Amino acid sequence: MVVNKRLILILLFILNTAKSDELSWKGNDFTLYARQMPLAEVLHLLSENYDTAITISPLITATFSGKIPPGPPVDILNNLAAQYDLLTWFDGSMLYVYPASLLKHQVITFNILSTGRFxxxxxxxxxxxxxxxxxKEITGTKAVEVSGVPSCLTRISQLASVLDNALIKRKDSAVSVSIYTLKYATAMDTQYQYRDQSVVVPGVVSVLREMSKTSVPTSSTNNGSPATQALPMFAADPRQNAVIVRDYAANMAGYRKLITELDQRQQMIEISVKIIDVNAGDINQLGIDWGTAVSLGGKKIAFNTGLNDGGASGFSTVISDTSNFMVRLNALEKSSQAYVLSQPSVV
Structure with a gap:
């Protein structure tokens, strides 16, 4: 039973010791005789003797009574840590001392930084x-688990944030080129003649260029090179009806969403009209019911009739049988009794 107690004490001592190669103690040998001296004061005296900065948790309220003989300072610190159940951590410039009860755990996740590299x-x-x-690394994730005193958790969290954000900034500042193939919209401008006017329908590239004149890029280009100060750049590939975008990688997701919204199938209606010159005496041969009605907006409008019963929604032409009408019209044309003056259409 005595052997087991000694073994437990030795294990506890090993777990709570500070590494000697982390602390560079410089000073004369330290020795102390005390009775009911606050443990925090003992630790301060030890650190001052060896010119080492120290931060002691205010939760350390125990008192020390006894003798500290001359010896290696790391051994003195480790003996006190084992005796009073303390945890020590040296970050390279400051020695931190906490009660073992303040040991905490925290999970830190990364966006880009590799856990192994960290x-x-x-x-x-x-x-x-x-x-x-x-x-320690959490297998299968981009995260690590930190176990330690509060100052350790704070320091590790700050380092993780700084290093990961630096990689994100470097990635976002990289210039990327992407090609977006269109299904319905056109990348280039479309030009057509309407009467004596030339009409230009802007393509997706023109829309993006117009937007970029007043937009503020996500990534700063104030200190960029001449090659990046001209960003963003847009071009059309007519061979595959595609939009080529050159800009910072951080902006590409926004372009992808915008181009997808612009590339939509357009709903078009074509209206065709025939203007016919027919003799008044032959007009009835076309088979047109001049006493019909149309419904527009849920209300019925009658032509050459007193009926107005509210009818169903939709549109009813005055020509009940289009095929028969065209046959009759062709017959009148052949006998020179009707003439098609024009057939305009609009989309």
Whole structure:
């Protein structure tokens, strides 16, 4: 039973010790005789003797009575940590001392930074120590679990944020070129003649160029090179009806969404009309019911009749049988009794 107690004490001592290669103690040998001296004061005296900055948790309220003989300062600190159940952590410039009850856990996730690279960086900077400050990778995720004293968690969180954001900024500032193929809209402008006027329907590229004249890019270009100060750039590929965009990678998601919304199937209606010259005496041969009605907007309008019963919605032409009408019209044309003057149409 005595052996088991000694084994537990030795294990606890090993877990709570500070690494000697992390602390550079410089000063004369430290020795102390005290009775009911606050433990925090003992720790301050130890750190001052070796010119080491120290931060002690206000929750350490125990008192020390006894003798500290001369010896290696790390051994003195580790003996006190084991005796009073303390955790120590040295971040390279400051020694932190906390009660073991303040050991905390935290999960930190990354957007771009590799967890392996992050842990390697912490080890290269001698930031990690057991158990005051430990970091382990969570398998299958872009996250790490941090276990340690409060100052360790704060420091690790700050480093993770700074390093990950630096990579995000570097990625977002990279210039990217993307090609977006259109299904319904046209990348280039469409030009056609209407009477004596030339009408130009702007394509998607023209729309994007017009928007970029007054837009503010997501990524700052104030200090960019001449190649990036001209961004964004838009071009059309007529071979595959595609839009080519050159801009910062951070803006590409916005272009993809905007171009998708512009590339929609258009609903078009074509209205065709025949203007016919027919003799008044032959007009009845066309088979037109001049006493019919049309419904517009839910209301019925009658022609050459007193009926107005409200009818169904929709539109009813005055020609009940279009095929028969065309046959009759052709017959009148052949006998020179009717003439089609024009057939205008509009879309």
């Amino acid at each position: 842990i390697h960086y912490l080890r290269s900077q001698n930031i990690l120590s057991s158990p005051g400050c430990e970091v």
